[in-house]
Amino acid sequence: MAPLDNDQIVKHLRCGDPRGVEALLTQFGPLATTQLSKRFGLEEGDHALQDCLSDAALAMNQPEVADRLDANRNLGGYFYRTAFYSLNRAVKLRNGQPVPLETDHAEIADDANPDRVPTAFELAVSNFVREELTPREQELLRAEAEANCEETAEQVARRMPNGSTKEVVYQLRHRIKGKMERFRADWNKRNARSLATASQEGEQ
Amino acid sequence: MTEPEHAPVEWTDEEKALIRAAVPTVAGPSSARIAAVMKLAQKQRDAIETTTRSPQIGIFPRMVAMLALMAMLAGGGYWIWNGYYQDELSFGDALDALQAHANREQRELQLALGHIHSNVSDTTKLLNSRDLLTDPMRASLRDALTSAAPLEQDYEGGFEAATAALLDPTPMATEDVLTLISMLKAGIYRVRQVAVERPELENYVKNVVVWWRRAVDG
Numbered sequence: 001m002a003p004l005d006n007d008q009i010v011k012h013l014r015c016g017d018p019r020g021v022e023a024l025l026t027q028f029g030p031l032a033t034t035q036l037s038k039r040f041g042l043e044e045g046d047h048a049l050q051d052c053l054s055d056a057a058l059a060m061n062q063p064e065v066a067d068r069l070d071a072n073r074n075l076g077g078y079f080y081r082t083a084f085y086s087l088n089r090a091v092k093l094r095n096g097q098p099v100p101l102e103t104d105h106a107e108i109a110d111d112a113n114p115d116r117v118p119t120a121f122e123l124a125v126s127n128f129v130r131e132e133l134t135p136r137e138q139e140l141l142r143a144e145a146e147a148n149c150e151e152t153a154e155q156v157a158r159r160m161p162n163g164s165t166k167e168v169v170y171q172l173r174h175r176i177k178g179k180m181e182r183f184r185a186d187w188n189k190r191n192a193r194s195l196a197t198a199s200q201e202g203e204q
Numbered sequence: 205m206t207e208p209e210h211a212p213v214e215w216t217d218e219e220k221a222l223i224r225a226a227v228p229t230v231a232g233p234s235s236a237r238i239a240a241v242m243k244l245a246q247k248q249r250d251a252i253e254t255t256t257r258s259p260q261i262g263i264f265p266r267m268v269a270m271l272a273l274m275a276m277l278a279g280g281g282y283w284i285w286n287g288y289y290q291d292e293l294s295f296g297d298a299l300d301a302l303q304a305h306a307n308r309e310q311r312e313l314q315l316a317l318g319h320i321h322s323n324v325s326d327t328t329k330l331l332n333s334r335d336l337l338t339d340p341m342r343a344s345l346r347d348a349l350t351s352a353a354p355l356e357q358d359y360e361g362g363f364e365a366a367t368a369a370l371l372d373p374t375p376m377a378t379e380d381v382l383t384l385i386s387m388l389k390a391g392i393y394r395v396r397q398v399a400v401e402r403p404e405l406e407n408y409v410k411n412v413v414v415w416w417r418r419a420v421d422g
Contacts, residue, residue: 026238029232050233118226126227
């Protein structure tokens with residue numbers, strides 16, 4: 001399924017179409033899972049980690065929340081933050097710490113803060129990686145990210161599933177760079193256009 | 205010249221930052237989990253709609269309800285209109301109500317006071333407009349209004365007939381005018397007397413007396 005843009009996701013959420021929830025989990029779920037597991041030091045299959053994403057999607061499916069969502073803002077960021085608060089509570093409960101009783105996870109003042117919410121561009125890149133790159137290119141990027149981009153080509157090649165060579169790593173890097181450049185140009189163009197449309201609407 | 209594909213290449217700092225921030229290293233929710241959450245989302249919305257949806261009422265029950273409402277409004281209107289005219293007092297009844305004020309409800313008392321107030325004012329104005337008031341008559345009315353204590357005056361009935369005669373353009377005998385004035389004075393006496401017996405009405409009566417004086421002075 002092609003990724004939906006923010007407008008489409010918000011429309012689905014507002015009219016109670018579960019495709020909105022599906023899009024939140026599919027498009028923003030993988031990056032949110034990665035970032036949250038790093039932030040809270042959790043394993044990939046941790047139930048709390050999985051549940052917090054479901055909680056966030058269901059919270060955004062509530063009519064009073066869905067009606068207030070702004071499609072022009074960072075929807076994925078909002079999803080991440082909502083999931084963050086939900087996970088923060090779950091982790092606290094698990095550790096026997098007190099938990100505030102407010103229900104709107106995204107708006108409460110909590111003692112923990114998401115240090116860094118993914119930007120709309122980063123979320124778009126995560127979708128680009130999933131949708132536009134070949135499985136081998138994805139494997140390379142994952143290996144690079146796991147090593148925090150601090151390893152040499154040989155080390156990365158060894159880290160890749162089934163192993164590889166530094167030449168293949170260089171080749172994949174070249175391809176990814178090319179695709180990434182085109183994606184960035186498209187993104188900039190699209191954003192410039194939507195900014196122009198927004199300002200025209202504002203003037204009208 | 206195009207760079208060969210196998211040429212060594214490193215990520216720029218910007219690219220490294222983007223890879224660290226934007227490349228998922230773990231899988232997102234499984235498709236089974238997504239399907240389960242979608243079902244939950246649907247249930248959540250269904251539950252909200254069930255509890256908040258307004259009941260569907262057909263056109264026929266709505267029309268019946270509308271007609272019933274209109275009938276109730278009409279009935280209420282008639283009841284108020286009917287009640288208003290039932291409350292219409294004769295001058296004598298109003299005087300009796302004031303005389304026996306201790307046994308009357310506040311609403312009845314107010315009605316009686318208002319009735320005498322308007323009747324005395326209107327009749328005095330009418331007398332003035334028909335030039336039927338002579339100076340001694342005016343003076344006697346003023347006395348009734350300004351004396352230190354209310355001047356006692358009996359009422360023997362016939363106020364409505366007398367005012368009806370006043371509305372008739374035919375000339376009116378002085379004797380009839382005097383009778384009418386004595387009726388007005390009876391009204392004045394009774395109203396002023398109530399204020400003496402019920403001090404909470406004093407201010408109201410003072411205002412009424414001012415109005416009457418203006419009517420007498422023309």
